[in-house]
Amino acid sequence: MTPRLLVIDSSIEMAHEIARVARRAGYDAHACTDYEDFSRRYDAETSVVVIDLMLTEPDGVEIIRALSGHRSPAGVILTSRFDPRVLGAAERLARAQKLWVIGTLTKPFSDSVLENMLANVEQTAVERTLKFKAFPKLEDLRAGIERDELRVYFQPKIHLHELRINSVEALVRWQHPSLGLLSPDRFIEMSEEGGLINAVTSAVMEKSFAQCSDWLTGGLDLKVSINVSTRSLTDLELPDKISALARRHNIRPEQVVLEITESWLRNDHVAALDILTRLRIKGFDLSIDDYGTGYSTMQQLQEFPFCELKLDRTFVSDAHRNPDSRAIVESSIRLGHELKLRVVAEGIATQTDWDLVSRLGCDEGQGFFIARPMPGKDMPDWLDRWQATLGDGTRG
Structure with a gap:
């Protein structure tokens, strides 16, 4: 037709x-x-x-x-x-x-x-x-969590100037029995609306800490960044729960970066101050994620004890062709550094993206140009290949 x-x-x-x-x-x-x-x-x-x-x-x-x-x-x-x-x-x-x-x-x-x-x-x-048509149903996700079908993949974060790797971001996937490996956009929103996001977040944190413990046993000491559900961030006992989980896996708090989407911070100001301050006291790093996509961001940077500012991928990928996006990236990097924050660019997809954020002084970066997310067991071999690439002088 x-x-x-x-x-x-x-x-x-x-x-x-x-x-x-x-x-x-x-x-x-x-x-x-x-x-x-x-x-x-x-x-x-x-x-x-x-x-x-x-x-x-x-x-x-x-x-x-x-x-x-x-x-x-x-x-x-x-x-x-x-x-x-x-x-x-x-x-x-x-x-x-x-x-x-x-x-x-x-x-x-x-x-x-x-x-x-x-x-x-x-x-x-x-x-x-x-x-x-291939979107799964909420009851499928509930059963999948019970059957341990969630997987955690890890994406390296690169120091853009020294080219060293000391951290990764944990990214959830769902190994669906009939639909295959599903990315978060296929089920995270559903889990939020259906009341399963806390279970998803708990599973990701458990698997991420277990993987970090395995890496440490093998001599690989990496920080891990984990996205924390906004629903979980209303729980005043969250700092104690995360601390207990880290101790159980012999993970030091300073190995963990908890990423919080900035739009959540305006929802419950008092609870946010309570939870985030206690997490910092216990030694965990805090990152403000998707920076530039929410509201009152400068006030949030001043009031909350963040260690890291993470630039939203939409600005990073658009900065080389859009003067407005470039201005946002450049001013955000400058502001982050003036506030003594580590600045990370996500969504680096090309050499052009890499060159621009490096030139603008961004500290760290991640994206498909560097590496796609991978299972934890593949990380040591990938790191060896990365080091070999640096030895050839073919990157950066």
């Missing part, structure tokens, strides 16, 4: 031009004259909608809201002559509203740019459908 595409634009001439290009790309495309026409034509068979933000009554954001309310499965392309930051904000809004955003186009744009954007939509749609 020929995929359907609807265009609604403040300029009917532009709408017809976009529809013409879409027809050339194989779409049954319609240029809508107004929102009433758009609403009449839109149905569950619509594959793609192209929305101009500068519409009036309703504007593009209101249409995004309406599509979200209808749980639209259609791919969305946003266009505008406006400030690119406004277009970026609208894209983030659409994604937050659970819409499938194919991309954004700043006017004027060439036919070829739109054609390239439309070229792989149908294949992506099929892949998305298969992915969503």
Whole structure:
């Protein structure tokens, strides 16, 4: 069946031009004259909608809201002559509203740019459908935890200037009996909503400490960073529980970095101060994770006893081409150092990313350019290969 595409634009001439290009790309495309026409034509068979933000009554954001309310499965392309930051904000809004955003186009744009954007939509749609059908159920996760199906993989964190490795991040996976190895985006949100996140966090911490203990036995002394559930961070006894677990595995507190997402810190200020202060007193390091994605961040850095600031991957990966992202990365590194914090860049995917954050003075980094997450048993061999690479002078 020929995929359907609807265009609604403040300029009917532009709408017809976009529809013409879409027809050339194989779409049954319609240029809508107004929102009433758009609403009449839109149905569950619509594959793609192209929305101009500068519409009036309703504007593009209101249409995004309406599509979200209808749980639209259609791919969305946003266009505008406006400030690119406004277009970026609208894209983030659409994604937050659970819409499938194919991309954004700043006017004027060439036919070829739109054609390239439309070229792989149908294949992506099929892949998305298969992915969503493959999402497990909450009862599957509960049973999986009981059957010990959760796995912990470890991703190295590199000192960007000395090129040494003394820490890793623990990342959970689920070895599902029929769906295979599942990444966190397939089950973490479900575990949060279904009340299983504390069990997931406990399993990750138990397995991470056990692996660190095994590494120590083999002569490998690595720090491990662990993401702590925001639900767990309401438990005033958490510092005592983590301390007891570390003692049971003969792990020193200074070997452990607990990563806390900054958006949580505004939820229960008093409990946060209590728990995080006690964790620091007991010797555990604290990291503010996904820095730059929440609110009141400078106040949080001042008030809470963090040791590390972790730059969000979206800014790191975008910094070499987006001046705003680069400014955020650069100012965050400077602020972190002025506050005597260790600064870590996550999401380093290319040599360009590495070169930029190194040049800006970031302390540590992690990402696929360095290494993908791996089982703990593979870490010693990977470290040997890393050292051999340094000996050849082929990295950094």
